[in-house]
Amino acid sequence: MENAEWNRDELLKQSTDLILEYLEQKKYFMARDELMKYNAADIAEMLEEVSDEASLRMTVILFRLLPKDVSVDVFSYMSSDGQVDIVSEITDKETQFIVDELDFDDKIDILEELPANLVNRILEKTPRSERHLINTFLNYPDNSAGSLMTPEFVSLKKDWTVREAMEHIKEVGTDAETIYTCYVRDNAWKLIGIVPLSTLVVTNSDTKINEVMRTEFVCEYVDTDQEEVSDDFQKYDLIAIPVVDKEYRLVGIITVDDILDVMEDEATEDIERMNGVIDLDNSDSDYLDISVIQHAKNRLPWLLVLMIAYIFTGMIVTNFENALSSMIALVTYMPMLMGTGGNCGSQAATLIIRGLATGEVELDDWMRIMWKELRIGVVVGVVLSAVNFLRVTIIDGQSAIVAVTVCTSLLFIVMIAKLIGSMIPLIVKGIHLDPALVANPAISSVSDAIALSIYFVMAGLFLHV
Template sequence: MTGQTPPSYQPTSSRRELQELVQAQLETLLAQQNYEGAKALLVPVQPVDIAEVIGNLPEAMQAIAFRLLSKKEAIEVYEYLDSNVQQALLEEFKRQDVLDIVDRMSPDDRARLFDELPAKVVRQLLQQLTPAERDATALLLGYKPNTAGRIMTPEYLSLKENMTVAQALERIRSLADVSELIYYLYVTDDARRLSGTLSLRDLIKAQLEEFIGNIMTTDVVYVHTDTDQEEVARTIQRYDFVAVPVVDTEKRLVGIVTVDDVLDILEQETTEDIYALGGLESGADNYFQTNLFTVARRRVSWLLILLLTNTLTSAVIRNQEDVLEQVVTLAAFIPLLIDTGGNVGAQSSTVVIRGLNTQEIRMRETLSVIRKEAIAGALLGAMLGIVVTVWAFVLQGNLAVAIAVGISLFAISLIASLSGAALPFLFHSLKLDPALMSAPFITTAVDVLGVLIYLNVARWILRL
């Protein structure tokens, strides 16, 4: 390798700095067509980091860098690549190159890739897979998206109740290379129904002639093939599992969902919730690899709805023009009031939505949660109202206007907290996404009611 030293992975090194170093060196070597140097550079790098480095390279260099990897490395790295990069590489490779990689991927990762590809390409690839891999992939694709059946892997180790420990150990040795997980073992009866679990530690400690049925744990936590993937993630998180077994309607073991898949699910669900809170349509594509027209289309829907509903605020202001004409200084505080109300409502809704998603809050607790948020809103309104009353008087020198602003802010904070707490429960009960639906409705309620309250309070105090 000419003039380049492969970076070493020291525990004290920053992973991000190492990635940036590898990427800069790799890009330079590829530009110089020093492929041997580039290949040597990637030798000590972990597959997940190689995937990130390749994903950040210019498109023209991605396929070249990927081809420098050995077949074994390429299969492992490919599973970590962003779906858009995976698709771009598929188009670059010859058919046999594609099949070698896709055929040796784990079934759940392959199914995830196929979800991102056009149906025509998926059909072509399925036909070219080996019969065993085709059947395994078709099994997963047959389940609904975002369910345990779709994200599970059929590559697991199962034992029979009537096996001895010696037989079980021999089975593990023979199947370890084709199983995704061997630390936890699943026990089935003669009908393949899940009947127990067993850790590898307990198996090793047991006597060789002992039967598996005598040492297994019969209190099994499992999920069904149609269980929502978010519920699967919560189950693994709740019980600190490395994996959770998946059964069909007859309780036959059909696969497992591992913790690495759960981490991807949690990231995906969190991203969707954050997008929804911002009134955005969530998409599977990476934002930085999505064209601007698609980005705009995903954002415009709720903005148009908010634009139309905010005409109600304009209508309220028009109906109260006589108040504003007589005391022009009132208009200066309208943005302050509705913005503060919107922030208070957003805080309440964020707490409730997060609680519903993590199941820390149950529907039966609706009234107590709303009551608590209402009290919090009243306290916030009182504190903010006092501050803004003093500040308004300092700015305008009009005590009546300052008092009107303070009282209005108190009322708006209370209404915003009530709306922020109640609307997520309402939409959750209607089977709608609370994160997506709550924000625009809270904004509308606070804007319209806030202005209406403010101008009427001002009219009452100023006797206009």
């Protein structure tokens, strides 16, 4: 396998094609053997490809041919849609086996996706103590630290020696999600310290745990939003973080691999919101798995709100109908003025929304931001107006006074759009809403209305229409 790394994607694709061929010829075991050359994450990807290219039935056949322990691992790497598909085709007993064997946090994830009656049947056969724990975990709100954590961590006592601690880790190690950070609790389960495994490894065996544990550490409360958790991972360079309840009792840990997924999901959510798509059913489903109706529902709210905004834009135009009909050439520049205003506004809004999300700018910075955008607006506006002056006079052959009208309007529109685009996200943040929700479409439509108003005022001033 060694050289496989060079072109892993290419190799995966070739093997997938080979497997599809085997499947077509009903050479199931050869397909299985080809699959088994890869690790669980790759096999999961290839099985999902088989579902897409051949059929779900073929995927299930292959899945059943995998050794039991491999199949559980592969299952844990599949997308939640892929997991639900597999479960829909296998028996309850097989599902029960997989769920029992999964790591605790993967177990919770799949139980959340499965239909309620199946979850009940599975829980019936789960030992009572674990059933209780599962139910507790299923009740943590989506996107909270509680929903991300696993109860599988290594817990040490403060009066143990490093040697005792290492022996304990050797015993329980394989059941823990990670053993790289160990946690020290007092008798009331309160978290009192953490010890990285690296410290244990380099420390003398007779040292007591309370001499090496760190009593200052970052931890999260079960209700904390996942975005804050991910910010802390980034700020403090962590690979795991403890989660405590209101009484400061350690209830679980979150590992960094789950945070990578959180970061991707949060970025996707921001990007979609900024462009007027609201994920109404809050699913992490893939684009192609979301139904047409759900897609339409996610997109319609903003479009309908803006529809109302355009009533005002329409009114502005109507008010100006006489002037326009007396000089119809003015209509020619409407799309350019509105479009440029919208784009300038959304550029500024994008930088501020992202800056707020990454902590680059804060509400207190509003004066500095305003001053900066004002100057940027002047520079950008002057350049665009100059270019535009040439277009209006040379390409369109209009008179200088028309060009002056259009270009003066453009300058003011750019400046005001930059100011509005940068200030609206700050105001929205100020009233504790997500700035990404004041999507670019909204900023565009506000700047459309302003662009038209400025244009018509300028036309009145310069052209006396």
